[in-house]
Amino acid sequence: MTEYETIIGLEVHVELKTKSKIFCPSTTEFGGDPNTHVCPVCLGLPGVLPVLNKKVLEYAIRAALALNCEIAEYSKFDRKNYYYPDLPKNYQISQYDLPLARNGFLNIEVNGQTKRIGITRIHMEEDAGKLIHQGTIATSPYSLVDYNRTGVPLIEIVSEPDMRSPEEARAYLEKLKAIIQYTGVSDCKMEEGSLRCDANVSVRPRGSREFGTKTEIKNMNSFKALQRALAYEVERQIAVLQEGGRIVQETRTWDENKGVTLPMRSKEEAHDYRYFPEPDLVPLVIDRRWVEEIRATLPELPDERRNRYIKRYDLPAYDATVLTATKEMADYFEECVALYPNAKAVSNWMMGDLSRLLNAHNMDITQCKVSPRQLTDMLKLMDKGTISGKIAKTVFEEMFATGKDPEQIVQEKGLVQITDEGAIAAVVEEVLAGNAKVVEDYLKGKDRAFGFLVGQVMKATRGKANPELVNRLLKEKLHSS
Amino acid sequence: MLELYYLTAHELHDLLVKKEISAEEICRAVFDRIDAVEDKIKAYVTLTRDKAFARAREIDRKIAAGEEVPPLAGIPVAIKDNMCTCGVRTTCSSKILYNFVPPYNATVVEKLEAAGTVMMGKTNMDEFAMGSSTENSGFFVTANPWDPDRVPGGSSGGSAAAVAAGEAITALGSDTGGSIRQPAAFCGVVGLKPTYGAVSRYGLVAFASSLDQIGPFTRDVTDCALMLNAICGHDPLDSTSAPRDIPDFTSYLRNDVKGLKIGVPREYMGEGIDPAVKEIIGQAIKLLASLGAEIDETTLPHSRYALPTYYLIAPAEASSNLARYDGVRYGYRAEDARDVVDMFMKTRSQGFGPEVKRRIMLGTYALSAGYYDAYYLKALKVRTLIKQDFDRAFEKFDVLLAPTAPSPAFKRGEKTGDPLQMYMSDICTLAVNLAGIPGISIPAGFVDGLPVGMQLIGKPFGEGTLLRVAYTFEQHTDYHRRRPSL
Numbered sequence: 028m029t030e031y032e033t034i035i036g037l038e039v040h041v042e043l044k045t046k047s048k049i050f051c052p053s054t055t056e057f058g059g060d061p062n063t064h065v066c067p068v069c070l071g072l073p074g075v076l077p078v079l080n081k082k083v084l085e086y087a088i089r090a091a092l093a094l095n096c097e098i099a100e101y102s103k104f105d106r107k108n109y110y111y112p113d114l115p116k117n118y119q120i121s122q123y124d125l126p127l128a129r130n131g132f133l134n135i136e137v138n139g140q141t142k143r144i145g146i147t148r149i150h151m152e153e154d155a156g157k158l159i160h161q162g163t164i165a166t167s168p169y170s171l172v173d174y175n176r177t178g179v180p181l182i183e184i185v186s187e188p189d190m191r192s193p194e195e196a197r198a199y200l201e202k203l204k205a206i207i208q209y210t211g212v213s214d215c216k217m218e219e220g221s222l223r224c225d226a227n228v229s230v231r232p233r234g235s236r237e238f239g240t241k242t243e244i245k246n247m248n249s250f251k252a253l254q255r256a257l258a259y260e261v262e263r264q265i266a267v268l269q270e271g272g273r274i275v276q277e278t279r280t281w282d283e284n285k286g287v288t289l290p291m292r293s294k295e296e297a298h299d300y301r302y303f304p305e306p307d308l309v310p311l312v313i314d315r316r317w318v319e320e321i322r323a324t325l326p327e328l329p330d331e332r333r334n335r336y337i338k339r340y341d342l343p344a345y346d347a348t349v350l351t352a353t354k355e356m357a358d359y360f361e362e363c364v365a366l367y368p369n370a371k372a373v374s375n376w377m378m379g380d381l382s383r384l385l386n387a388h389n390m391d392i393t394q395c396k397v398s399p400r401q402l403t404d405m406l407k408l409m410d411k412g413t414i415s416g417k418i419a420k421t422v423f424e425e426m427f428a429t430g431k432d433p434e435q436i437v438q439e440k441g442l443v444q445i446t447d448e449g450a451i452a453a454v455v456e457e458v459l460a461g462n463a464k465v466v467e468d469y470l471k472g473k474d475r476a477f478g479f480l481v482g483q484v485m486k487a488t489r490g491k492a493n494p495e496l497v498n499r500l501l502k503e504k505l506h507s508s
Numbered sequence: 509m510l511e512l513y514y515l516t517a518h519e520l521h522d523l524l525v526k527k528e529i530s531a532e533e534i535c536r537a538v539f540d541r542i543d544a545v546e547d548k549i550k551a552y553v554t555l556t557r558d559k560a561f562a563r564a565r566e567i568d569r570k571i572a573a574g575e576e577v578p579p580l581a582g583i584p585v586a587i588k589d590n591m592c593t594c595g596v597r598t599t600c601s602s603k604i605l606y607n608f609v610p611p612y613n614a615t616v617v618e619k620l621e622a623a624g625t626v627m628m629g630k631t632n633m634d635e636f637a638m639g640s641s642t643e644n645s646g647f648f649v650t651a652n653p654w655d656p657d658r659v660p661g662g663s664s665g666g667s668a669a670a671v672a673a674g675e676a677i678t679a680l681g682s683d684t685g686g687s688i689r690q691p692a693a694f695c696g697v698v699g700l701k702p703t704y705g706a707v708s709r710y711g712l713v714a715f716a717s718s719l720d721q722i723g724p725f726t727r728d729v730t731d732c733a734l735m736l737n738a739i740c741g742h743d744p745l746d747s748t749s750a751p752r753d754i755p756d757f758t759s760y761l762r763n764d765v766k767g768l769k770i771g772v773p774r775e776y777m778g779e780g781i782d783p784a785v786k787e788i789i790g791q792a793i794k795l796l797a798s799l800g801a802e803i804d805e806t807t808l809p810h811s812r813y814a815l816p817t818y819y820l821i822a823p824a825e826a827s828s829n830l831a832r833y834d835g836v837r838y839g840y841r842a843e844d845a846r847d848v849v850d851m852f853m854k855t856r857s858q859g860f861g862p863e864v865k866r867r868i869m870l871g872t873y874a875l876s877a878g879y880y881d882a883y884y885l886k887a888l889k890v891r892t893l894i895k896q897d898f899d900r901a902f903e904k905f906d907v908l909l910a911p912t913a914p915s916p917a918f919k920r921g922e923k924t925g926d927p928l929q930m931y932m933s934d935i936c937t938l939a940v941n942l943a944g945i946p947g948i949s950i951p952a953g954f955v956d957g958l959p960v961g962m963q964l965i966g967k968p969f970g971e972g973t974l975l976r977v978a979y980t981f982e983q984h985t986d987y988h989r990r991r992p993s994l
């Protein structure tokens with residue numbers, strides 16, 4: 028049977044978090060009562076004119092530089108014409124043949140190898156509004172329109188068809204998100220729509236040089252959805268080809284509930300956007316010195332930070348990659364290591380219990396109640412022997428739930444480790460006396476019996492006994508008896 | 509002395525500051541005139557009588573308090589109904605905007621307010637400024653004050669007729685392919701289209717964004733300079749407005765053309781131009797030559813492509829600019845629509861008139877996939893060639909001189925059946941918009957009692973030189989002093 032190769036390219040829209048919209052002074056704040064974050068310009072009333080928000084250009088250049096793009100010296104805006112009630116002018120101001128930036132790339136990790144994914148172009152455009160329906164669009168007797176999002180600045184980032192699997196596509200999107208977040212120009216929240224992604228997918232017999240017919244997939248609202256949708260679509264296309272069928276060039280939508288992609292519109296139904304240069308805006312001539320000024324203010328980006336973590340903190344590459352995946356996570360890590368020098372211990376806790384709890388509660392690190400100081404205080408308590416590693420897990424869960432200091436939790440719950448040799452010795456005596464059979468087994472050479480006895484001592488002390496002391500005392504007693 | 513409503517702004521200003529009359533009296537004189545002749549002329553879509561009187565009294569209070577008022581204070585102006593006026597209906601003479609009341613002023617309206625003018629109302633026009641006779645108004649037809657059976661020109665016919673008939677002292681129009689200059693010529697008044705970017709377009713309802721420009725109608729060249737002083741200047745709300753200092757345009761009002769080089773493009777004096785018009789332009793040339801101007805023939809070789817170029821670029825931009833009129837947010841909305849697409853189609857089918865639809869279709873076609881390169885892109889290239897023609901001519905000449913229109917005002921209904929014939933009435937003016945340069949039309953004579961206009965074309969931001977030549981011509985003629993008998 029023919030083996031197929033997957034070809035994926037992504038078109039990503041990122042909302043820029045400038046204070047005001049791209050062509051007018053209205054606020055970009057998320058939420059607000061419908062149609063309150065608007066003015067005559069973003070409502071497209073007769074006679075109004077757009078004026079480019081310079082901050083938008085600056086943010087777009089910042090993102091493009093972080094993605095290793097070349098910034099155009101001469102760029103312009105164009106009108107993309109189509110009728111839709113959420114688009115007040117019935118055209119979108121976008122960029123067509125002379126985008127702001129081209130020829131960028133980012134690196135992803137594939138099976139421990141670094142792979143470069145090309146970025147074809149980045150351009151600026153305005154967002155549209157939102158239709159609100161009673162029930163679904165098909166059954167609602169009316170549509171309501173909210174223009175609050177109309178004119179919010181977007182950049183569209185178009186990749187090369189360089190990805191060869193849904194996993195690579197996901198890794199690309201995650202990396203893209205991290206880089207953009209590092210630059211500070213967007214929140215990149217998929218749930219709030221500040222990061223949106225469409226995918227172009229095709230398959231071809233392995234070894235073939237020509238691209239197969241592609242489909243465009245829309246409506247993937249999470250990283251998981253992206254990966255699932257692409258996996259489904261790849262399988263669907265292969266199945267069609269294997270049955271001797273042909274792929275139809277079309278736009279398909281991901282149905283999250285059914286787990287399938289469904290046809291949305293064919294190539295024949297595709298819009299003719301009738302792009303032409305926006306006559307209300309003058310072309311952009313971008314000053315090289317300004318570009319260099321922006322470049323000079325770029326922060327350390329994920330790849331650089333990752334490499335620094337490996338060198339400076341002696342972390343394994345895997346740890347460094349995970350910790351630098353979001354700027355917030357990495358910032359948290361660095362605040363911790365500034366207070367507590369054992370970087371690996373911090374990393375273990377962040378990648379272990381902290382990440383597990385965040386995932387379980389569907390939170391990100393910015394919502395975490397445990398401050399870096401509190402986490403490192405807890406690590407210090409462990410080092411001092413006040414609490415054992417096992418108790419620390421209990422303490423941390425409590426810290427995560429309440430935001431209380433670890434000392435307070437240890438006090439309140441009486442979780443201080445027992446290090447009194449006499450007290451532990453007494454418990455050991457009791458355990459040995461109550462488990463004569465096990466003691467016998469141990470003395471006959473059954474090593475496992477020792478572990479059981481340790482467990483019994485810990486149980487009797489509700490886990491608070493210093494594990495090293497328990498071990499030593501048990502061994503002493505057993506061998507002296 | 510002429511009636512108050514037939515005086516110029518600067519004459520009225522002199523009377524005002526001498527306290528011989530009040531702004532309220534001027535306002536009343538003009539409204540009385542409107543009441544007397546408007547039935548015949550139909551220049552206005554909306555009158556703003558109460559606002560006007562309140563404003564006139566405010567000016568009078570300032571004068572009484574000894575304040576020095578600017579030259580246009582208390583002067584009645586008419587505004588073409590495609591400029592947004594806060595709280596006052598702005599229709600573009602289209603059914604689709606019959607009820608649209610903007611919550612903001614166009615920048616020019618703000619500027620005129622700052623200059624102390626008194627707005628009389630909003631004037632009739634060809635729907636969305638598409639036309640050359642004001643017969644494409646979605647509401648009614650405006651008459652030419654010199655002969656009510658004839659058209660006032662267009663698309664700013666209401667503003668031109670209002671000034672000619674004494675229903676306003678000055679007015680604003682917009683000019684996309686001749687829409688100020690041609691009606692100025694037909695109505696025997698002064699009309700100037702400034703350099704693209706000289707006057708803010710913010711609040712001007714767009715027809716063709718890269719060609720539209722607002723300019724004044726006045727009774728003489730002095731008033732024209734005063735209006736330019738009031739409306740020109742950079743506007744941060746319009747990215748295409750030029751960031752440059754504006755001169756005092758009255759400083760160009762000099763009775764002197766000695767040594768000025770004036771070129772007469774042979775393409776504007778050839779085929780299709782009424783011999784009587786040619787005759788009048790010939791006399792004007794002789795007069796200017798006798799005053800010391802150096803006049804010679806010149807050529808604009810790509811002139812014959814101006815019309816097709818214009819009728820690709822302007823409709824293309826219009827097809828996109830007019831897309832927003834869909835019944836969703838404001839204006840007319842068709843009833844009984846099945847769904848949103850049906851609502852769009854019914855609203856636009858019922859709301860737009862035939863000429864607007866024709867141009868939307870033309871423009872949509874020109875921008876369509878597969879046709880863009882052959883039509884729109886080609887037109888942009890020819891536009892550059894046309895502009896280069898002018899650049900070359902201006903290497904030799906300070907000003908170009910031509911008829912404003914190929915004939916005097918034509919009869920109502922004469923060209924409505926043949927769009928191409930109608931388009932031809934702009935052949936002398938279109939290229940100036942494509943090149944983005946300034947042009948003025950001034951009264952240059954009469955044929956059978958109908959005014960004929962002479963067009964002067966200038967270098968970019970060369971309005972001053974146009975005013976100088978026009979002023980000099982005016983000092984040696986009296987065509988601008990004639991008034992229609994109504």
Ligand SMILES: [Zn+2]
Nearest residue numbers: 051053066069
């Ligand atoms: Zn706005």
